[in-house]
C-alpha cells in the first residue's frame with residue numbers, strides 16, 4: 001500500500017480559511033482527510049503541504065510515526081507553526097486511512113474509549129467588539145450566552161478582556177469585573193465560564209484582572225500572557241487562585257517541555273491542527289497526566305478538526321472539555337458528510353471507520369480562497385501603538 005500524492009483545499013469560511021488535505025493511495029477509494037487551518041497564513045500552509053508531498057509519495061500510509069519522524073526530522077529546522085500545521089494535517093489524514101484499512105474508528109487505535117460522550121464548550125467571541133470595548137456593555141454577550149445554553153451547552157468561553165497596555169488603570173479592571181459579574185449572574189452558577197485573555201495582558205495586569213473575577217469562579221483563565229515566555233505565565237499561576245490555561249500557540253512536543261518542567265499552568269490546550277496531530281497530542285497529554293494537568297484542546301477551526309478532536313477526547317483520560325466553533329458559517333455541514341452528531345453540548349461516539357468524515361469536494365470548491373480580512377488591523381492604543389489582538 002502506497003501514498004500516491006496529496007491534494008489541498010482552502011475553503012473560505014469568513015473569519016478563517018479552512019485548509020484541508022486529502023492523501024491519496026494506490027488502493028481504489030482509499031484516502032484520508034486532515035486539517036491544518038492557520039489564521040492568516042493559508043497560502044504558507046498549503047505550500048508547506050505541497051513541500052511535504054515529495055517525502056510521502058511511495059511510502060506506506062500505515063507507518064504514521066515513521067512518516068511523522070521523516071517529515072519532522074528530515075526538515076532539519078525545528079519547525080514552527082506553518083510546518084507543524086502541515087505535518088498535523090497530514091498526520092490526521094494518515095490516521096483516517098489507517099482506520100479505514102482496519103475498519104475501525106480512529107479512537108479505537110488510540111487506546112479505545114475512556115468515556116461515552118465528549119463535553120463541548122463554545123467560544124462566544126467578543127460579541128460586537130466595538131460595543132463591548134467602547135461601552136463595556138455585556139448585554140450582547142449575555143444574549144449569545146443564552147443562545148448557546150438554550151442549545152444545551154453547559155460551558156462557554158468569552159474574550160472580553162480589554163486590549164491592554166503594560167499597566168492599565170483601575171477603571172478598566174473594575175469594568176471588566178463588573179461585566180464578568182453580570183454575565184455570571186445572567187447564566188447562573190451551573191454554567192462554566194472560561195475567559196480567554198488572548199495573550200493581551202502582562203503578568204502585572206493579568207494578576208489584577210484575574211483576582212477581581214475570582215469571586216465569580218471562572219472555570220479557567222486562558223492565555224493571560226503571550227506564549228513566548230513561560231516564566232511570565234508561571235508568575236500569573238502562582239499569584240492567582242483561578243485555574244490557568246495555555247497552549248494553543250505551543251506547537252510540537254518540544255515547545256510543551258518547559259510548561260511541564262515549570263509546572264506553569266493547570267490546563268493545557270494543544271491544538272491538534274498545529275501541535276503535530278493526534279499522536280503528538282497524545283504524547284503531550286501523557287506528559288500532562290504526570291503533572292496532574294487537564295487537557296482542553298483548542299479548536300476554533302473547521303469540521304475535520306472537530307472530528308479529530310472527538311477521537312482524541314474519547315481516548316484521553318485527562319481530557320477536560322473540547323472547544324468548538326459551530327457558529328462560523330451556516331454551510332459548515334454542507335461541506336462535510338458525517339455521522340458525527342452532538343446533543344445537549346456533548347458529542348456522541350462515532351462508529352464509522354477512520355475519522356468518520358468525508359469532505360464534499362464540490363461544496364468545498366464553492367468557497368475558494370480569498371484574502372482574509374485582518375481583524376486585528378485596528379487594534380491600537382490611543383497613541384496608535386500596536387496592542388495584542
Ligand SMILES: O=C(O)[C@@H](O)[C@H](O)[C@H](O)CO
Pocket residue numbers: 039123196198248298299300323
Ligand atoms: O481560543 C481561541 O479559540 C482563540 O484564542 C483563537 O485561537 C484566536 O482567536 C485565533 O483564532
Ligand SMILES: [Mg+2]
Pocket residue numbers: 196198222223248
Ligand atoms: Mg484562545
